[in-house]
Amino acid sequence: MMQKRSLLLLVVIAILVLAGLGALVFHPWRGQSQSVSAAHQLIRPLGCVILDDGRYLITDGGGVNWTDQGSKILIINRQGTVEWSFDQGLRFAHSAIMLRNGNVLIPDTNNDRLLEVDPDKRIVWSSESWGDGSGRLPDGSHLNYPNYVQELDDEHFLVSDRLNSRVIEIDRAGKVYWQFTGASKQHAPKYIGDGRYLIADSDHNRIIEIDQSGQILWSYSAGLSWPRDAVKLSGGNILITDSRNNRLLFVTPEGTVVNEIKGHFSAPYQANLLSSGNILVCDAQHGRLLEVTPDSQITWDFCNRPQPKLSTRLANGNIEELDSSGQPLSWMVCDLQSHNTGRWSVDSNISRNGQHSLAIEGELGSAAANKWWGQVLKVKPGTQLKLTAYAKTEDVRGGAAISIGYLDELGGAMGGVNSAILNGTNDWRELTIIFQVPQGITQINISLSLIGAGMVWFDDVSLDKM
Structure with missing residues (x-):
């Protein structure tokens, strides 16, 4: 039974889209999706950073029709205007950050690399340069499905090396200064100060806070299913993105859930608390960025993904119809x-x-x-x-x-x-x-x-x- 459930989760959990919206929602792109170029269509938002000027840096994992195509980085304003984009060779990128030098650093997930891109869209650095061009770190390992990065002091970076099931602190030369291997297939590790780290330990369905020795100082797991993000708020509570349960949780240090937001999301990846008290959510499989209130009302969204035209009949079930390149029609x-x-x-x-x-x-x-x-x-x-x-x-x-x-x-x-x-x-x-x-x-x-x-x-x- 466990094997059947695992297969079902990997096969079926895959595609999740829009929920109903209230009349007061501001839709900057609503009704324009057919005229938006593919380079600016938001397919699968996996990460979002609120920039100092109020704009949003969005990571689009792409994946139209579940293909390994279409990943991009967008910077948009509140009116929904795409002001900057980058898509050169990206494959299922999961996040991006704006560095202090003004460049954008991207964990290019399916390419197993980190890319630094300047405002003119030039690649100025890549982890592929490590190991004389092999991409290997000095310890002989290679990044495997990196999906999150945080800029630390002294030009060090905290990286989720996800399929190696480790969190590493590195510099631009790839030197490893610290690592933690006690979380399996984790997401979104963050240094939160005082020698502590907050990690979404996805494979173990828990959020953990650890010190530099790797000792677990705090954890929360009640009812979680594949959490992908956790943020420690200024008051001490933790904002958890509980991805497979399609919800957000606010949890106290004592482990009490003080707020739950659900009913709008499909596999949410990341959430940020805004200064207004609202929450900005990457509603990944819905293909949209949402702003929701603490009482679960949607006040803003960015959604410009066109909906496909679908057939009512399965086609080419005998696999005898091929196109000119030998590929099966309809599959x-x-x-x-x-x-x-x-x-x-x-x-x-x-x-x-x-x-x-x-x-x-x-x-x-x-x-x-x-x-x-x-x-x-x-x-x-x-x-x-x-x-x-x-x-x-x-x-x-x-x-x-x-x-x-x-x-x-x-x-x-x-x-x-x-x-x-x-x-x-x-x-x-x-x-x-x-x-x-x-x-x-x-x-x-x-x-x-x-x-x-x-x-x-x-x-x-x-x-x-x-």
Whole structure:
């Protein structure tokens, strides 16, 4: 059961979008999304910094259709005007900060590097220069999925080296001055003064405060699910972004929840307390930046992502329709979360019927990396459906399966179901999901997935009314 839940979380939690908004909300971009250039469209906001002049420095992870494309850094004003942007070669960047020298420092997450960019959009420094161009630190290691950075004194930086499960303090030469390895796949570590650090220990579903020796001085975990950010406020309370529970929490040092804000978010990544007392939230899977009041009212948003036009029927289930480059029509390569560990292909040598199948190969060491072929379809609530696909596996370690993700009218994830999970080597096996579309669900995300390593082939996919 645990394996099934893990696969479902990685496959289905993936896409979350807009909730209803009140009449008093200021929408600087509302109604303009079709005329906004792709370079300025906000797809998946993962980080936001409030600059000294009141503008917002936003990190967009990109990922249209769950592809590893479209990441960018934006600076916008309160009127929603994009005043600066940078997107040169970024892949799933998770955050950015404005340095004291006026440049922008970016953890370029899927490229495993840090980039420093000047106001003229020139790359003036990169961690790729370490180790004579190998990107290796003096201790022989390499950044692995860096997702957060904080500028310290003396040109030192605190970095979330996430898939190495460590927090490191480094300089521009890559020298490691301090590290902490007691948090697993953490997010957003912050030095908070007096030799203390606040860390979102995501894999352990907790927030911890530690000293420089690594001793845990404070922790909070009650009911958290994959927290991605925590901020220590001036009064001593902690603002927690509880990502998979789609909520914000204000927690006292004694562990008492004094406020909970929910009902608007889909996988929120980061939150900042404004001087007004409102909270600025990166509502990641909704593709928007929100300002909310402590009593959960939305007062401002920045949202310019166009909504896709969807079909009501699964297409090319027999994998026989290819475009001129040999790619399968209607199927999307969803590689955003694969972190360079997967290969997608149309296999003309192995198929159950016809001439082709969809294949995914995962590399060793990629146990948590999710890779899938996908389609998103329009559906009617109350409809009973049956999804069927056939899968063949070779030395799969992690799991191969099909899944249905339930999405609301604007693409917000509302749970889902998955099939039996295949591991090891199997000849063609039928995988089936029978489900009734819940009320409020108007779209489904169909995924043919591989978690981890090995090889899987999919063929003869169908979606039928019962």
